[in-house]
Amino acid sequence: MRPHAQQASRFRHAALVALLACGAGAGGLAFLDRDAESAPAHPPVIVQGDGIHAGMVFIPAGGFLMGSDHQLAQANERPAHKVRVHGFWMDRHHVTNAEFRTFVDATGYVTTAEKAPEWKTLKVQLPPDTPKPPDSTLVPGAMVFVGTARPASLRDYSQWWRFEPGANWRHPNGPGSSIDGKDEHPVVQVSFEDAQAYAKWVGKRLPTEAEWEYAARGGLEQATYAWGDQFAPGGRQMANVWQREREQASPAVSAKAGGALGTSPAGTFPANGYGLYDMTGNAWQWVADWYRADQFQRDARIGKTLDNPAGPSDSWDPGEPGVPEYAPRRVTRGGSFLCNEDYCLSYRPSARRGTDPYNSMSHLGFRLVKDAIRGTR
Numbered sequence: 001m002r003p004h005a006q007q008a009s010r011f012r013h014a015a016l017v018a019l020l021a022c023g024a025g026a027g028g029l030a031f032l033d034r035d036a037e038s039a040p041a042h043p044p045v046i047v048q049g050d051g052i053h054a055g056m057v058f059i060p061a062g063g064f065l066m067g068s069d070h071q072l073a074q075a076n077e078r079p080a081h082k083v084r085v086h087g088f089w090m091d092r093h094h095v096t097n098a099e100f101r102t103f104v105d106a107t108g109y110v111t112t113a114e115k116a117p118e119w120k121t122l123k124v125q126l127p128p129d130t131p132k133p134p135d136s137t138l139v140p141g142a143m144v145f146v147g148t149a150r151p152a153s154l155r156d157y158s159q160w161w162r163f164e165p166g167a168n169w170r171h172p173n174g175p176g177s178s179i180d181g182k183d184e185h186p187v188v189q190v191s192f193e194d195a196q197a198y199a200k201w202v203g204k205r206l207p208t209e210a211e212w213e214y215a216a217r218g219g220l221e222q223a224t225y226a227w228g229d230q231f232a233p234g235g236r237q238m239a240n241v242w243q244r245e246r247e248q249a250s251p252a253v254s255a256k257a258g259g260a261l262g263t264s265p266a267g268t269f270p271a272n273g274y275g276l277y278d279m280t281g282n283a284w285q286w287v288a289d290w291y292r293a294d295q296f297q298r299d300a301r302i303g304k305t306l307d308n309p310a311g312p313s314d315s316w317d318p319g320e321p322g323v324p325e326y327a328p329r330r331v332t333r334g335g336s337f338l339c340n341e342d343y344c345l346s347y348r349p350s351a352r353r354g355t356d357p358y359n360s361m362s363h364l365g366f367r368l369v370k371d372a373i374r375g376t377r
Contacts, residue, residue: 044219046275053089053370057275059215061087063305065222066213067296068350076293077350080222082305085214090207091367093266093277094186094285095198097179100169103198112191113142113168113360121358125327141165142189142360144173145338169194172262172362184265186283186365192330192357195286195366204368206288209331209352210309211369216280216334216349218273226272226279226349239281240264240337241347263337263363280347281339283365284332284355291329291354292316317354329354336363 047058063084068077103109117138123130144164166175169189179185190198199205207215216226223229227238240263267277289311292298299306315329332355335346345351355364 044273048092048275049089055093056089056091056370058372059085059088059090059211059274059369061085062214064214064217066210066299066350068222073350076296076352078296079300081296081300083210083214083299083309084305084307085208085211086308087372088207088211089370089372090211090215090274090276091204091369092271092275094283094365094367095195096184096266097169097187098183100187100190100198101183103201107201109194109197109201111169111189111194111360112358113189114140116140117358125323125356127322127324139165140168142167142362144362167362168360182263182265184267185263186266186278188263188283188362188365189360190286190365191360192286192355194360198366199368202368204370206286206366207369208308208310209287209289209333210306210311212285212287212333213349215274215276216272218276218279220273224348226347227270237269239269239278239347241281241335241339242337278334280334280349282337283334283363284336284346284361285334286355286364286366287331287333289331290315291331291352293319293354315354328357330357331355332364338363 044060047060049056049058061084063082065080066083067073067080069080116135117140119132119138122138123132141164143161144167146162164174167173167177167189169187170179171177172179172189195206217223218226220226220228225231225238227233232238263282266282269278269281271277272279289295290313292312292314293316295312298312299309311331315327316325317323317327317329318325332353333351335348335351339346346353
């Protein structure tokens with residue numbers, strides 16, 4: 001790699017140091033609350049979209065316990081607190097490559113990863129005294145999971161992630177990769193800005209964090225996973241995540257496997273109680289809220305059920321060395337095909353993390369929601 005390209009990679013990686021391979025520090029371990037009732041009193045009725053809401057399902061209004069109080073839950077998931085959400089429509093699955101291509105073809109939209117990074121969006125993720133790099137080093141590209149040749153220490157995720165010039169939604173793993181034949185896979189390598197642009201075009205919006213978790217739970221109160229308390233009920237795999245049974249432990253990628261793992265087509269695994277696919281696993285999902293590591297503590301101190309919360313007005317995350325604690329972060333939810341039992345278990349409804357809104361990654365996509373008609377609660 002040319003020196004300038006190496007420098008660009010270093011700067012981009014430094015700026016995005018808070019982005020974890022599968023949410024370490026925000027995903028954490030799974031919890032099993034054996035005292036929690038994980039079966040709904042009344043099983044949800046799946047209401048599929050009509051001509052106006054094609055490809056969506058209706059999520060009825062209701063209250064739930066958001067977050068987790070289990071001893072193994074991460075600090076940013078605590079405490080469980082009462083929330084009520086209004087009824088809304090949600091996409092049954094991630095926005096796919098085919099759907100995103102239709103948007104790009106119709107509008108000529110250019111994604112964040114396809115443009116040279118702007119220094120103003122990078123410097124806020126770095127210590128205040130970081131000098132501006134030469135413009136020649138700021139090249140279009142995105143963060144790509146490359147894995148390692150053998151098991152490695154899980155303390156340094158820079159070993160298995162790198163900034164790849166030329167990586168974007170059409171080429172998720174770099175210029176040599178393609179989405180040909182993957183129309184039904186989730187679109188990835190999209191920033192928060194990209195997701196917002198697509199949402200505006202289709203007349204929808206990103207879900208709030210409360211809406212997302214309520215929908216992900218599928219009517220189950222405080223269940224470990226979106227489908228219940230057992231990871232693989234009856235031996236059945238329920239989500240696209242990194243399995244223990246693979247030849248090598250995360251983040252090592254078997255050479256004979258031909259490279260890193262990836263997304264699966266939408267609908268490959270069973271839907272949850274609301275008829276939603278891949279709410280956890282497959283690809284992380286942008287949601288609308290700013291991310292604060294202490295947001296659930298702040299919400300709980302209010303001492304009453306929160307009605308349709310829209311999240312905080314700013315970001316705060318003191319847990320990333322070298323990154324200003326007030327650096328902009330948006331919430332991402334759901335985990336991805338890289339999450340695993342050894343490193344993180346972010347494929348749980350309560351797991352959460354914060355992500356630089358201008359970052360694009362090879363395991364990060366989105367789905368959208370639409371408000372219900374006026375008066376539906």
